Amino acid sequence: MKIVVCIKQVPDTAGEVKFKPDGSLDRAAMLTIMNHDDKAGLEAALRLKDQYGAEVTVLTMGLPKAEDVLREALAMGADNAILVTDRVLGGADTWATSSTIAAALRNLDYDLIITGRQAIDGDTAQVGPQISEHLGIPVISYAQNLKVEGDSVIVERQFEDRYHVLKAKMPCLVTALSELNEARYMTPGGIFDAFKKEITVWGRADLKDLDDANIGLAGSPTKIAKASDKVRKGAGTKVSDLGAAEAADYIVNTLAEKFVI
């Protein structure tokens, strides 16, 4: 079985968020990590490899420094790594990103493609389902459990108040929730090997069946009209010298003034 896991290098928004003196985000000063949902997807692939034997390839699109997350994936146990990087691919929205990654996947043999549900920087959850549409294969999103049975996958797809147990014939694409599993650590031997392994680098010229009209900033149907760091409404009144009873009275009076009670 051949599994391709799509991963993304993202700024660690859950870690320390750093701001420049002018209040805007200091992205360069923030740590980058492998996106959580993607890591769960990689772990799921590695477990299938442990269980049934599989060749696991990780693929990412990004800046040259995205090589770091590929090395991490190799150290966890992935067999091959591919970096899709090219200046002309930059600034892509989800349509252009999914078109590009789908073209890269067409260069590969796969039975199963796993992506994370969503990346913590964009939170769109769009790229996985869009890749599957470009490739004409089924998608099962929000996987909280994943098994292989013959030529099919059995997936529990999470919804708000329920889950569906779905069976899809491979090839297919599954998007993973970080709840899917607890990712393994890199092993010292794995880390050592990971730095000896070769990473395949593909540029624009290596991607076939891909129209220039569908890549990069220019090929993105959605355009940013404006972007700004969020302006919050700011603090109201804060009282810090009241006893418990006075504090309670203060809240009661406030609620009464606002006609809540």
Added chain:
Amino acid sequence: MNLEEYKGVYIFAQQVDNQISSISFELLGKAKDLAKDLNTEVTAMLLGSGVKALADELAAYGADKVIVVDDPALKDYMTEPYAHAICSIINEYKPEIVLFGATAIGRDLAPRCSARVQTGLTADCTVLEIGDFPLNPIPGKEQKHNQLLMTRPAFGGNTIATIACPDNRPQMATVRPGVMQKIDKIAGAKADVIEFNPGFEKNNCYVEIQDVVKIVNDTVDISQAKILVAGGRGVGSKENFAMLEELAKVLGGEVASSRAAVDSGWTNKEQQVGQTGKTVRPHVYFAIGISGAIQHVSGMEESDIIIAINKDETAPIFDVADYGIVGDLTKIVPLLTEKIKKQKEAK
């Protein structure tokens, strides 16, 4: 693509077990605003099996037209038949705007549809309006009017971007539940109902549904509550959450929580507010023992009145609270409940 051919504001009317989801009404409320600005109509796309009777309910919340696709293949939500139905409607009727809820269903369906009809999609919008793109005229560049401007938070709620889709149609967005306002129900409203069936033929993209497992819980939908009493790590224990329950009870509200409280096992995931939980905008939001991490704040900062109680006066929650009280929640909350009870009895 002749953009002028595309007319009308369409929404995906999500239903589960033949009950229309609240997000569908919220989408109709916003669609009505947009349609007014564009001088056009609101159409709801209602998909399912045995759902035709639900059309009146959509009319009551603002749908001028309802396109019904009623087929056994649509009984439970499945990506492929739903995407096929929506894309067939888009190809047939050519709407200029299509809105989905940013629910588990909408966030699975919308990207598949946008890729199929080859247009852009903006996720998780919190503001939608009609305007110009670019926002301000740029010499030598055409400024397009009557564009859908879609605003969404990104980067864990730290940034906010306004996005347009000027050269493709339809303009598609998923909309965060609990943000748009539904209109007051119009009793007896009737929509123009169109039955449409694109035909369903199984292909390799169909998946087999083996089981539907409902997770039984008796919690209510916190995104619908007018008053929320939310607790975080500072509440300290599951037992202490009982104090919050009491307060919520006298106020006629519900109990919500931060992720920390869910992770500690004091509350369940359905009650979680924030980036990985729900977005809420109640009339009153009590943040009790919640430090106010950005991931939490992004899910509740649109609340009308925010009251924070925290013993740490440097907690970031005080930066967004309208009324901040520095103090011991275990002392203040029971007294507060008592006093409100008395006040209510006095009336």
